[in-house]
Amino acid sequence: VKLHDLPTPAVVIDADRLQHNLTTMATAHPGASLRPHVKAHKCTELAAMQHAQGHHSFTCATPREVIGMAEAGWGDDLLLANEVLDPLRLSAMARAQQSARITIAVDSADTIDAAARAGLREVVVDVNVGLPRCGCRPDEAGHIADLARGRGLLVRGVMGYEGHLMMVDDREEHRTKVDDAIDRLLEAHEQVGGDVVSAGGTGTYHLHQLRRRVTEIQAGSYALMDTHYARLGHPFQQACFVIGTVVSATPKYAVADVGLKAMGMDHGNPSVETLDGNGADVWFLSDEHVTFVPHTGVAHVGDRIRVVPAHIDPTMAMHEVAWLVMGDQVIDRWPIDLRGW
């Protein structure tokens, strides 16, 4: 099958670029010092390639990601970096402990209680390091750890996600702010104990490489990338596109079949380029269409385009399948099998 034969909209992954990204990150953070986040791709076949790079521990954002990874055989060490209260999903993860090692984040008495009742065995204390989302205060972390141990849970350490610091432009400011955030995490870790100090993402992986103050980073987007992370100028290549077909064209603009139901829109519009690499002005996306003007002039009905996501994570979650390609040859079909909750 050729790229041109795929039904569109089609998520396409460039095998060479993916391999480049995986190798680049594995060089910076080899083995267990990277805990790849599967929420960015939701695809066990892609996780298998990360496993082959030597990363045997994974980060997940939902119970379904955890259970899907366990069922696929990649359950050596799964961290659910999220708080869950739902007893049915917690119990399903507890059952998956028969074949997988599962650790869940907790940040309150309620989340500890829910995990313990369901029969989960291991937790990390989620610490707020500045992003207003989940996580306890650093000075509460010791108390949370004590509560967890009091319920018979093994406390493996701490995690904290400096998500508010992925996009700081000034290098010195970026380093200082991330250092401050990790200071908070290490302050918590002193009270909590355990082997795990988990943090970081694609936007800060290089700072953690410089100063190994955390034991592992949770990067996910580096594998496929998007236009948002591309602005940082890191050595990762855009490896994922949504291929569209021009279904209507005028001398002034063209319309292709990649709409906002095929594209995560929270980071704004995607970019559009022709298959030979020329850019385009994107006018707007509606449910099933993108209206655009190629820089090189008129597009024709039947032409194919590449749409580059502004945010890879929600884009992958909208599709059932990704096609692995080399050049214009389709070499594999990967189900996006970790969707949903």
Place this chain on the structure above:
Amino acid sequence: VKLHDLPTPAVVIDADRLQHNLTTMATAHPGASLRPHVKAHKCTELAAMQHAQGHHSFTCATPREVIGMAEAGWGDDLLLANEVLDPLRLSAMARAQQSARITIAVDSADTIDAAARAGLREVVVDVNVGLPRCGCRPDEAGHIADLARGRGLLVRGVMGYEGHLMMVDDREEHRTKVDDAIDRLLEAHEQVGGDVVSAGGTGTYHLHQLRRRVTEIQAGSYALMDTHYARLGHPFQQACFVIGTVVSATPKYAVADVGLKAMGMDHGNPSVETLDGNGADVWFLSDEHVTFVPHTGVAHVGDRIRVVPAHIDPTMAMHEVAWLVMGDQVIDRWPIDLRGW
């Protein structure tokens, strides 16, 4: 099952409000004068309720919506209001003609050729009435119709979507602009012929009710609604919510498990309210979370919230199932079975 027992994030449809919306629209546009657009809900069970209101013709945006509606038995008269070139999907729709009447929009020689080759039988000419998307110029419509007839296709009439005019605030300006757009469609119809003049949406249904210049309108969002269409002050009620659970809370803000993978974000942030109807300030959404501050003060871990979509169509497309509720009683489970392409 009670509302409080549903695993979250959960799409919930209020049965009474849905019924109110369906009845209100069926009074304004009874029977065949409404061709409900299934792209807004992607749910054959909801289409069944629209069918029970007396609407036996439906609008679709994707081949999968067409085929799913045919398989569910609602294939009396399905219009794919979109251009398609993919031969496999066109052939699949042609096969579905054994049990369903299927009409597809065309706006070019290429789309006519693709439809004819696949064995489709009926088309409408898609006319651009001002929105820069699909559709031929009004003065080309006669030629397009001739091309279609030359390929043995039955031309049922014209369609044109005044999507750029859904949100005009000034009433007089709104009426005038919609009249001008429909002038363009009727100019095309004079050249094309046929029984069908299809246009309109939830934002313009009342103008088409006043002046019956089109034979049918294609509204979809009216059934479930969103905060965007709610601004128009039409007599439709918000019938769809995504229920979330507070998984982490501080004295300053709370975090619930409804993130941007559960919520169409192209129209901006959703609204958040407590189950007793009080509002909240929404700070931001990330992949799996919304961070918010309830107007009535602190939220607690385990509290449930309602998240009201800013755009219903992509929100429905992100979920596998919707739960029908009356009060806090869950009365049915509806698969969102028309997702994908």
